[in-house]
Amino acid sequence: MTRADVLVIGAGIVGASIASALAAEGRQVHVLSTLAPGDGATAAGMGHLVVLDDDPAELDLSRWSLELWRDSPHLATGEYRDCGTLWLATADHELAALRDKQQRLQAAGIGCEWIDPQALAVAEPSLRRGLVAGLRVAGDGVLYAPRVAWALLHDEGRGRITWESGATVRALLPGGVQLDDGRRLDAGAVVLAAGLDSARLLPELRFLPRKGHLAITDRCALPLRHQVVEVGYGASAHGGADSLAFNLQPRPTGQLLIGSCRQVGRDDRTIDPAMLGRMVGRAVAFVPALADVPVLRAWTGVRPGSADGRPCIGRWPLLRDVWIAAGHEGLGITTAPATAQLIVAQMAGQATPIDATPFDPARMVATEAAA
Numbered sequence: 001m002t003r004a005d006v007l008v009i010g011a012g013i014v015g016a017s018i019a020s021a022l023a024a025e026g027r028q029v030h031v032l033s034t035l036a037p038g039d040g041a042t043a044a045g046m047g048h049l050v051v052l053d054d055d056p057a058e059l060d061l062s063r064w065s066l067e068l069w070r071d072s073p074h075l076a077t078g079e080y081r082d083c084g085t086l087w088l089a090t091a092d093h094e095l096a097a098l099r100d101k102q103q104r105l106q107a108a109g110i111g112c113e114w115i116d117p118q119a120l121a122v123a124e125p126s127l128r129r130g131l132v133a134g135l136r137v138a139g140d141g142v143l144y145a146p147r148v149a150w151a152l153l154h155d156e157g158r159g160r161i162t163w164e165s166g167a168t169v170r171a172l173l174p175g176g177v178q179l180d181d182g183r184r185l186d187a188g189a190v191v192l193a194a195g196l197d198s199a200r201l202l203p204e205l206r207f208l209p210r211k212g213h214l215a216i217t218d219r220c221a222l223p224l225r226h227q228v229v230e231v232g233y234g235a236s237a238h239g240g241a242d243s244l245a246f247n248l249q250p251r252p253t254g255q256l257l258i259g260s261c262r263q264v265g266r267d268d269r270t271i272d273p274a275m276l277g278r279m280v281g282r283a284v285a286f287v288p289a290l291a292d293v294p295v296l297r298a299w300t301g302v303r304p305g306s307a308d309g310r311p312c313i314g315r316w317p318l319l320r321d322v323w324i325a326a327g328h329e330g331l332g333i334t335t336a337p338a339t340a341q342l343i344v345a346q347m348a349g350q351a352t353p354i355d356a357t358p359f360d361p362a363r364m365v366a367t368e369a370a371a
Ligand SMILES: Cc1cc2nc3c(=O)[nH]c(=O)nc-3n(C[C@H](O)[C@H](O)[C@H](O)COP(=O)(O)OP(=O)(O)OC[C@H]3O[C@@H](n4cnc5c(N)ncnc54)[C@H](O)[C@@H]3O)c2cc1C
Pocket: 009, 010, 011, 012, 013, 014, 015, 032, 033, 034, 035, 036, 037, 038, 039, 040, 041, 042, 043, 044, 045, 046, 047, 048, 049, 050, 167, 168, 169, 170, 193, 194, 195, 196, 197, 198, 211, 212, 213, 214, 300, 301, 302, 303, 304, 325, 326, 327, 328, 329, 330, 331, 332, 333, 334, 335
């Protein structure tokens, strides 16, 4: 028996952020989760807090969310570092993409700085020579999200959040849920924030798994200050086919976290040695000295992709008092705080600080009907 105003399904970074934001508004929240808080895609991710600009709606959401992260009291828990992102163009044909990125970011009021090859060699001496330009976005950062998910559920002692793991929801009901263990729980509202598995409960969401590998090196003396990413990453993240892009993150321990790749339609967690080898090889092509640094461990995770690449955030039109916050693909750690604020505002019937229409889950039903 719970006396919750709201049931939140999922204790990844999205569900935990929503629970915390609702509790801050005075609501009593109960979180149900199969896994421990912060497990799932959240534990597998890189934790790069990054403004992505390939889609105007995504730019709006990620820009606002980064502002919210920077004001969050949980940055220390998440070992936040404001390392910024250094986007790289490898050849002349990529200069236009880097210039476009610079223009879109500047138009959105995001500070960024063009770096020529000489300055690039000073900014990041371990990068190979011959890169044609860089774009530094100083406001991006890195966060260890699983710890933040735990912290968010502790609610700063207000006692408005209860949570249980090992609690799998089998079905959504009007104003409540049915659990695998036979219980039925009721509440004024239900928020489905179960990542990829949200589509098991609502098949109309038609989420698409996009599996990724990551590898972490031993501690090393290689100097790296920024998260360095090739400018082709955006296209790789949004394309419909398997893809690979150089993406390297310095960890506080002196280790380097190597990404990133996407295998579309794959939701298994097995390591694919060929894909892992290609990913590490691409990193070595950008940072040659990496070839001498041992890789300690590799793992996989599955990004919850949606058909149009945007998350679903808002009221579910087919079931009374059910809300959705899922489908954040490779940007859910970045966009969790803004997602939570959109849900809070919409539940309270208030205007949202950014246009929430592009994220309206009703579009999934409309597409389904048209198909
Ligand atoms: C390799 C990789 C790299 C990434 N890098 C980044 C990055 O650098 N920056 C970034 O912003 N994002 C990144 N992401 C994306 C990010 O990790 C995800 O978008 C985000 O973690 C999604 O969070 P979530 O809370 O929606 O889902 P999850 O973290 O998957 O949590 C889902 C929750 O739902 C629960 N659940 C599922 N089904 C049920 C059920 N039936 N009943 C009860 N509970 C249920 C699970 O137990 C879990 O608690 C990356 C992802 C991957 C895989």
